[in-house]
Amino acid sequence: MGAQWKAKHKDLAANAKGRLFGKLAKDIMIAARHGADPAANARLRLVVEQARKVSMPKETLDRAIKKGAGLTGEAVHFEHVMYEGFAPHRVPVMVECLTDNVNRAASDMRVLFRKGQQGTSGSVSWDFEHVGIIEAEPAIQGADPEMAAIEAGAQDVEPGDEDGVTVFMTDPTDLDLVSRALPAQGFTVLSAKLGYKPKNPIDPSSLSPAQLDEVETFLAALDANEDVQNVFAGLGG
Numbered sequence: 001m002g003a004q005w006k007a008k009h010k011d012l013a014a015n016a017k018g019r020l021f022g023k024l025a026k027d028i029m030i031a032a033r034h035g036a037d038p039a040a041n042a043r044l045r046l047v048v049e050q051a052r053k054v055s056m057p058k059e060t061l062d063r064a065i066k067k068g069a070g071l072t073g074e075a076v077h078f079e080h081v082m083y084e085g086f087a088p089h090r091v092p093v094m095v096e097c098l099t100d101n102v103n104r105a106a107s108d109m110r111v112l113f114r115k116g117q118q119g120t121s122g123s124v125s126w127d128f129e130h131v132g133i134i135e136a137e138p139a140i141q142g143a144d145p146e147m148a149a150i151e152a153g154a155q156d157v158e159p160g161d162e163d164g165v166t167v168f169m170t171d172p173t174d175l176d177l178v179s180r181a182l183p184a185q186g187f188t189v190l191s192a193k194l195g196y197k198p199k200n201p202i203d204p205s206s207l208s209p210a211q212l213d214e215v216e217t218f219l220a221a222l223d224a225n226e227d228v229q230n231v232f233a234g235l236g237g
Helices: 010-014 017-032 042-053 058-070 100-117 143-150 172-185 210-222
Strands: 080-089 091-099 116-121 126-136 156-160 168-170 187-198 228-233
Touching: 017 042, 017 058, 017 091, 017 187, 017 228, 042 058, 042 172, 042 187, 080 100, 080 210, 091 100, 091 187, 100 116, 100 210, 126 172, 143 156, 143 168, 143 172, 168 172, 172 187, 187 228, 210 228
Parallel strands: none
Antiparallel strands: 080 091, 080 116, 091 228, 126 168, 126 187, 156 168
């Protein structure tokens, strides 16, 4: 959970497919500003591959590419905004938004952070490292994540979780390079994006079950907001 918070409860995850497609469509539109051809646009290629892996409908994918590239005549205006603060029990949080209405997003964040504490710019980001985050799963039995990280040029690796997903950390500028190199090392890339890794994550075992549930509920509410793309929490795995 250290690199990017994700809902652990299966019911939350099951109800999130529509939101996931919405978030990916925004990422696709932003990436397509630099060209509609994934072969010539590394950022677009990575997001398109991620969209296909989660079975985004082809018509939705194509429409997002065309809209972002300006091929439909529709104007696309999304602003990238970061919000910082604390979840309950002083768990640091970075919230990445892509919004077409900054005032709405700011108002929503003020309301959502009432159960925690919203901070000013820099109040929490100092305790996070900007990194490339690649989620991958073994494509062949016995694939060694440590060796794959070394050979592909990743900076760090977090062992596979209960779903068998391994997280590779890279320098932000090496994200596409490492993503391309991992398949040759026996791993299938599921997603690749820039994000934030906590430098001093809080051990979840230091919180009571009730406190951890409060944190999870707070993070889930953030993630459900229409303007929120990613939530990065300072919790250990």
